[in-house]
Amino acid sequence: MSIKCAVQLGLPEAVGAHAGPISLPDLVSSLGLPPSKAPYLHRLLRLVDNPYNAGSLLLAVLDPVLTEPFHHMSAWFRSEKDDDDVNTTTFSSTHGGKMAWEYMATDAVFSDLFNDAMARDSCMIAELVVKEGRSAFEGVGSLVDVAGGTGNMAKAVAKAFPGMSCTVLDLPHVVSGLEDGGNNVKYVAGDMFESIPAADAVLLKVISCFLFYLIFYNLNIIFNYICNCKLIALV
Numbered sequence: 001m002s003i004k005c006a007v008q009l010g011l012p013e014a015v016g017a018h019a020g021p022i023s024l025p026d027l028v029s030s031l032g033l034p035p036s037k038a039p040y041l042h043r044l045l046r047l048v049d050n051p052y053n054a055g056s057l058l059l060a061v062l063d064p065v066l067t068e069p070f071h072h073m074s075a076w077f078r079s080e081k082d083d084d085d086v087n088t089t090t091f092s093s094t095h096g097g098k099m100a101w102e103y104m105a106t107d108a109v110f111s112d113l114f115n116d117a118m119a120r121d122s123c124m125i126a127e128l129v130v131k132e133g134r135s136a137f138e139g140v141g142s143l144v145d146v147a148g149g150t151g152n153m154a155k156a157v158a159k160a161f162p163g164m165s166c167t168v169l170d171l172p173h174v175v176s177g178l179e180d181g182g183n184n185v186k187y188v189a190g191d192m193f194e195s196i197p198a199a200d201a202v203l204l205k206v207i208s209c210f211l212f213y214l215i216f217y218n219l220n221i222i223f224n225y226i227c228n229c230k231l232i233a234l235v
């Protein structure tokens, strides 16, 4: 909650915009806070560590859309609804029967926040991936980033490998309206469980939040039945 407060106050931006170290009174003033709040801001600062500008990720995970279901866990346990519908979750029972991605298609504000959180994370990870995992991309002529969000990962790969043609596949509410990112990045709206555009390689960035970045070279077989391609997975 302290980090949420710091993000809402605009603290990371204020510190980042300052050329050098900033004094507490200057910070209070640049945030437009009453000077009497300086001692409290000092306490808040001691609790904040936000080197990667994870502001929208924090706001997303603390949003009532995601926190509210946790208040209904015991009710979900007691509910017999599951007898009829094995897919019922605390999320879906809180949100009118909708699963997360279905729900996001109906809530543009939360969807934008979530997509922004993913995009910022991708900026950081993409830098690492194209540097440390470069060999996984060598010789790949075309790549599809499955469930690639707003495309930051694909853009970074396309920039590092200008000869590669990259496609970002995601649900319509995520990619519709996005401009193709330069000559070699295009967006496709669709459902990955129905079809995946053909490409030499499939990129799958699954659970970025845990900061485990593993590149699998030997899982191609799993994806062979889809498009006979190489699988690059960031789990």
Ligand SMILES: C[S@@+](CC[C@H](N)C(=O)[O-])C[C@H]1O[C@@H](n2cnc3c(N)ncnc32)[C@H](O)[C@@H]1O
Pocket (backbone or CB within 6 Å): 101, 118, 119, 121, 122, 146, 147, 148, 149, 150, 169, 170, 171, 174, 190, 191, 192, 193, 204, 205, 206, 208
């Ligand atoms: C956790 S986010 C990861 C986004 C991106 N890969 C990243 O790491 O930044 C999961 C993504 O999967 C997309 N998604 C969920 N179900 C999908 C489906 N059936 N077909 C295509 N994309 C889907 C969501 O819209 C969302 O953008």
